[in-house]
Amino acid sequence: MNLAAVKQIGPGQRRARSLAVIALLLVLLAASVVLATGMGAVAVPPWQTLLILLNRIPGLHFDVPGQYEIIIWAVRLPRVVCALLVGFALGISGAAMQGFFRNPMASPDIVGVSAGASMGSVLAITLGWTLFSPWLLPASAFLGALLATFVTYALATQRGRTETATLLLAGIAVSSFFSSAISLIYHFIDDGVLRQIVYWLMGNLSGKRWEHVTVLFPVVMAGSVGLWAFSRDLNVMLLSEDEASSLGVNVERTKRWLILFVSLVTGAAVSISGMIGFVGLIVPHILRQLVGPDHRWLLPASGLGGALLLVLADLAARTLFAPIELRPGIVTALIGVPFFLYLLAKRRELVRWN
Amino acid sequence: MELTPFHLRGVSYRVGGRRILDKISAAIPARRLTGLLGPNGAGKTTLLRLLAGLRRPAEGRIELEGRDLTEWSSADRARRIAVVPQSPAVGFGFTVEEVVAMGRHPFLKRLQPLTARCRRVVAEAMEATRTLELRERLITELSGGEQQRVFLARALAQEPDIMLLDEPTANLDVRFQLEVFSLIKGLQRERGLTVVVALHDLTWALRYCDHILVLNAGRLEAAGTPGQVLTPALVEKVFGVRAQTVEGSFGALVDVGPL
Numbered sequence: 001m002n003l004a005a006v007k008q009i010g011p012g013q014r015r016a017r018s019l020a021v022i023a024l025l026l027v028l029l030a031a032s033v034v035l036a037t038g039m040g041a042v043a044v045p046p047w048q049t050l051l052i053l054l055n056r057i058p059g060l061h062f063d064v065p066g067q068y069e070i071i072i073w074a075v076r077l078p079r080v081v082c083a084l085l086v087g088f089a090l091g092i093s094g095a096a097m098q099g100f101f102r103n104p105m106a107s108p109d110i111v112g113v114s115a116g117a118s119m120g121s122v123l124a125i126t127l128g129w130t131l132f133s134p135w136l137l138p139a140s141a142f143l144g145a146l147l148a149t150f151v152t153y154a155l156a157t158q159r160g161r162t163e164t165a166t167l168l169l170a171g172i173a174v175s176s177f178f179s180s181a182i183s184l185i186y187h188f189i190d191d192g193v194l195r196q197i198v199y200w201l202m203g204n205l206s207g208k209r210w211e212h213v214t215v216l217f218p219v220v221m222a223g224s225v226g227l228w229a230f231s232r233d234l235n236v237m238l239l240s241e242d243e244a245s246s247l248g249v250n251v252e253r254t255k256r257w258l259i260l261f262v263s264l265v266t267g268a269a270v271s272i273s274g275m276i277g278f279v280g281l282i283v284p285h286i287l288r289q290l291v292g293p294d295h296r297w298l299l300p301a302s303g304l305g306g307a308l309l310l311v312l313a314d315l316a317a318r319t320l321f322a323p324i325e326l327r328p329g330i331v332t333a334l335i336g337v338p339f340f341l342y343l344l345a346k347r348r349e350l351v352r353w354n
Numbered sequence: 355m356e357l358t359p360f361h362l363r364g365v366s367y368r369v370g371g372r373r374i375l376d377k378i379s380a381a382i383p384a385r386r387l388t389g390l391l392g393p394n395g396a397g398k399t400t401l402l403r404l405l406a407g408l409r410r411p412a413e414g415r416i417e418l419e420g421r422d423l424t425e426w427s428s429a430d431r432a433r434r435i436a437v438v439p440q441s442p443a444v445g446f447g448f449t450v451e452e453v454v455a456m457g458r459h460p461f462l463k464r465l466q467p468l469t470a471r472c473r474r475v476v477a478e479a480m481e482a483t484r485t486l487e488l489r490e491r492l493i494t495e496l497s498g499g500e501q502q503r504v505f506l507a508r509a510l511a512q513e514p515d516i517m518l519l520d521e522p523t524a525n526l527d528v529r530f531q532l533e534v535f536s537l538i539k540g541l542q543r544e545r546g547l548t549v550v551v552a553l554h555d556l557t558w559a560l561r562y563c564d565h566i567l568v569l570n571a572g573r574l575e576a577a578g579t580p581g582q583v584l585t586p587a588l589v590e591k592v593f594g595v596r597a598q599t600v601e602g603s604f605g606a607l608v609d610v611g612p613l
Contacts, residue, residue, distance in 0.1 A: 013490070014449070014452075228465070229464045229465060230464070231465070232459060232462070232464070232465070233459075235448075235452075235456065236456050236459055238443075238446045238448075239442065239443040239446075239456075240439075240442075240443045242403070242406075242408050242437075242439065243437070243439060243442060243443060245407075245408055245428055246406050246407075246408060246431070246432060246435070246436070246437040246439075247432050247456055247457065247459045247460060247512070248428050248429040248431070248432030248433070248459050248460030249428060249459065250427070250428045250429075251428075288447075292447060292448075292449075293446045293447050293448055294448075294452065296465070
C-alpha cells in the first residue's frame with residue numbers, strides 16, 4: 001500500500017471550502033444583526049450598536065446614550081434574535097427534509113409541516129393554554145408538526161422513494177386540511193382571539209421579547225444538534241434506503257428520529273413567528289451548491305443561511321415602507337416564489353437528483 | 355470460520371400474494387464465488403436482498419453462522435456483508451472518495467471523523483479497484499464501468515467477508531464486463547471472500563464461478579459446480595435455448611442457439 005495514497009484520503013478541499021463558507025456566513029450574520037438592530041424609527045449608528053452589544057460582555061464598558069441602550073436591548077435585539085433563530089430553524093429543517101425525502105422540493109412549508117404546526121398553535125391559543133405556560137404553545141405546535149410530517153410521509157413515500165409530484169400533492173392536501181381545520185376554529189371563537197390568531201398566522205416577528213427567545217433557543221438548538229448527529233446517516237440515506245441499510249443504518253429508527261427533530265425545530269419556529277415560507281426551500285438549495293451534499297456541513301450552513309436570510313428579510317420588512325411594516329413572510333415569498341417556479345421549470349433535471 | 359456461512363432453510367418470499375421465492379433450501383460455500391443464475395424474474399435479486407438482510411423471508415429462515423439473519427443488527431450485518439446493488443443510486447453530487455468512505459459507516463460512531471485506519475482501508479479499497487485517480491471526481495460524471503468499480507470499492511471499504519453483487523456487469527460493454535469479473539474473482543481469491551453474484555452470462559458463470567445456484571420461477575432448480583449444473587438439458591429447461599459447452603481459445607464458453 002503506498003503511503004502517499006493514504007495521506008491523500010481525508011477531509012480534502014471540500015472541508016476547507018465548507019469551513020470557509022460557514023465562517024463567511026457567521027461574519028455576515030454578525031454584521032446583519034448589528035445592522036438590523038441599529039436600523040428603525042430611531043436610527044442607531046452601527047458602531048454605537050456594536051458598543052451596546054459589547055457592553056454586555058463582562059469587563060467591558062463603553063459610554064453610550066442611555067435611550068439607545070433601551071431601544072437596542074429591550075426592543076430591537078430580541079426581535080432580531082427571534083428572526084435569527086426562526087431562520088436558523090427553517091433553514092436547517094429544510095436541509096434535513098430535502099435529504100430525508102430524497103427530494104429537492106421538500107421544505108417545512110411545502111410539505112405541510114408548517115401548517116400542522118400552525119394548527120397546533122392555533123389550538124393552543126384558542127383554548128387559552130398560552131396563559132398557563134409559555135411552553136404549551138411550542139409544545140402544541142410540535143405535536144401538529146409531528147402529525148403533519150408523518151401524514152405527508154405516509155402519503156407521499158412508497159418503498160422509500162418520494163416522487164416530486166406526489167410530494168407536492170401530499171403537501172397541498174395536508175396543508176389544506178390543516179388550513180381548513182384552522183378556518184373551522186374561527187367560527188367558534190370571539191373576535192378578540194380571532195384577531196390575535198389571524199395576526200399571528202400571517203407570519204410576524206414584531207413585538208417579540210426575550211421570553212420568546214428563552215423558549216425558542218433551547219428547543220431549536222436541541223433539535224438542530226439532534227439533526228446534526230444524524231448527518232452521516234442522512235448522507236447514506238440519500239443513496240437509497242436499501243443501500244443505507246446495507247451500510248449499517250437502521251433506516252426505520254433513523255427516520256423516526258429525523259421526523260421528531262424536524263417537527264421539534266419547525267414547531268418551535270412556527271409557534272413564535274407564524275408561517276414564514278420559502279426559507280427552508282431556497283437556503284439549502286443555494287448552500288448545497290457551495291458546500292456539497294455532505295450534511296455535516298450542509299445542515300449548519302443551511303441554518304446560518306436561513307438565519308441570515310430572515311434577519312435581512314425582517315429588516316427589509318420593517319424599513320422599506322416605514323412607518324408601514326410589512327410581514328417578513330411577504331419578503332421571503334417575493335424572493336421565494338420566483339425561485340420555486342425556477343426549480344419547477346428545472347424539474348426534469350432535478351428528478352435525476354434522485 | 356464455518357465452511358458455509360449462509361444456510362437457507364425453506365425460504366419463501368411473497369409480494370402481494372405472488373410467490374417470488376418458493377421454499378429454497380441451499381448452502382452458500384465459504385470463500386468461494388457462487389453464481390446465481392436464472393431467467394429474468396426468476397427471483398435472483400430478491401434472493402440477494404434476503405441474503406443481505408434487507409427483506410425478511412415470509413417463511414423459513416436464513417442463517418448466517420447459525421444465527422437467524424433477521425436477528426442481526428444492521429450495523430453488525432454491514433460489518434460482515436457488503437452489497438453492490440444492480441443500479442446503485444448515484445445522484446447528489448458526492449465525490450468518488452465520499453462514496454467509498456461511506457463503506458466505513460458501520461464502523462464509526464455518530465459524528466466520529468474517519469480514523470487513520472479508516473483512511474487506510476478506503477485508500478486500499480480504491481487502489482484495489484483502480485479508482486484512486488478518480489478520487490475527487492463527482493460520481494455522476496463517471497462512465498458505467500468506472501461507477502461499478504467505485505461501488506465495488508465502497509463494498510471493499512466495509513472489510514466484509516461476504517460480498518453480494520447483483521448483475522455487476524449489466525449495461526457494461528464487453529471490455530468492462532471482463533474487467534469487472536476478473537477484478538471480482540481476483541479480490542475473492544486474494545482476500546478469501548465469500549461472494550454471491552447474480553449474473554446472466556453463462557460463459558462468465560462457467561469461467562469465474564466455483565459454485566452455481568440456478569433459480570427458475572422462484573424455485574431452486576439446481577446447485578453444484580458449473581460443470582455439474584450447466585448441462586444442455588438444464589439450460590434448455592430453464593432458459594429455453596439449446597446450449598453446449600465448448601473450449602474456446604481463451605477458455606471454456608457456453609455456445610447457445612435456438613431450440
